[in-house]
Amino acid sequence: MSDQHIREAQEQVISAIKADPAAALGTTAAKAVVGDGLACEVSDGQRSIIVDMPPSMGGQASGPTPGFHARAAVASCVAIGIKLTATRAGIALEQVEVDIEMDFDDGASLGLGSNTAAPMQTRLNIALKSDAPADELNAMVDRALEADPFFLALRDPQAVVTKIEKV
Numbered sequence: 001m002s003d004q005h006i007r008e009a010q011e012q013v014i015s016a017i018k019a020d021p022a023a024a025l026g027t028t029a030a031k032a033v034v035g036d037g038l039a040c041e042v043s044d045g046q047r048s049i050i051v052d053m054p055p056s057m058g059g060q061a062s063g064p065t066p067g068f069h070a071r072a073a074v075a076s077c078v079a080i081g082i083k084l085t086a087t088r089a090g091i092a093l094e095q096v097e098v099d100i101e102m103d104f105d106d107g108a109s110l111g112l113g114s115n116t117a118a119p120m121q122t123r124l125n126i127a128l129k130s131d132a133p134a135d136e137l138n139a140m141v142d143r144a145l146e147a148d149p150f151f152l153a154l155r156d157p158q159a160v161v162t163k164i165e166k167v
Contacts, residue, residue, distance in 0.1 A: 006087045039063065067102070075100040077150035078124060085144035091136065095129040122154060 017024045032051070034040045038059040040051045051066055053059030064072075079098040086093045101123045105115040128137050145151050 003087045003092065006084065010084060010088055040066075067104075071100045071102060074122070074150045074154055075124070078126070078145070078148055081148040081151070082126065082128070082141055082144045085147070086130075086140055089140055089143075091130065091132045091140055093128055093130045093132075095127075097127040097129075099125040099127075101125075119154075124151075 030044045032042045038053045039062045050063035052062040054061050075098045079096045082096050102119040103121045107113045108115040108117040
């Protein structure tokens with residue numbers, strides 16, 4: 001898909017949102033179901049995936065772990081967001097590569113020790129293949145990250161509401 005096509009598609013969405021800002025607000029949903037074992041089917045109503053744990057945790061490794069999907073969500077959202085931002089700015093990127101590393105205390109997810117089960121640190125290493133000057137690329141990446149939903153969800157605190165229902 002060409003940069004021009006990507007830019008034109010974004011411009012149409014931007015025009016529609018400027019005309020009706022309420023159209024930008026929405027809710028997305030997914031459902032995760034675990035039955036026998038640890039394999040979990042996650043569906044958004046159109047697509048579904050299987051998530052599982054490795055045998056060392058009692059799973060069967062029938063799909064990637066939740067951690068894989070969390071890292072994939074952040075890394076892919078950042079990579080795509082950078083490409084979208086660069087395209088809108090007229091910056092040619094031949095390739096965007098995002099490596100993500102997360103440090104964990106696995107004992108914390110089992111209720112052991114005093115650390116949180118949340119990632120202790122996340123590192124994003126972003127490699128851009130482009131002829132654009134480094135300062136222009138850095139400024140563009142900064143803009144992309146400030147508008148990136150999954151980067152911001154990981155970086156910034158947010159309200160999480162939990163409801164428990166016995167069925």
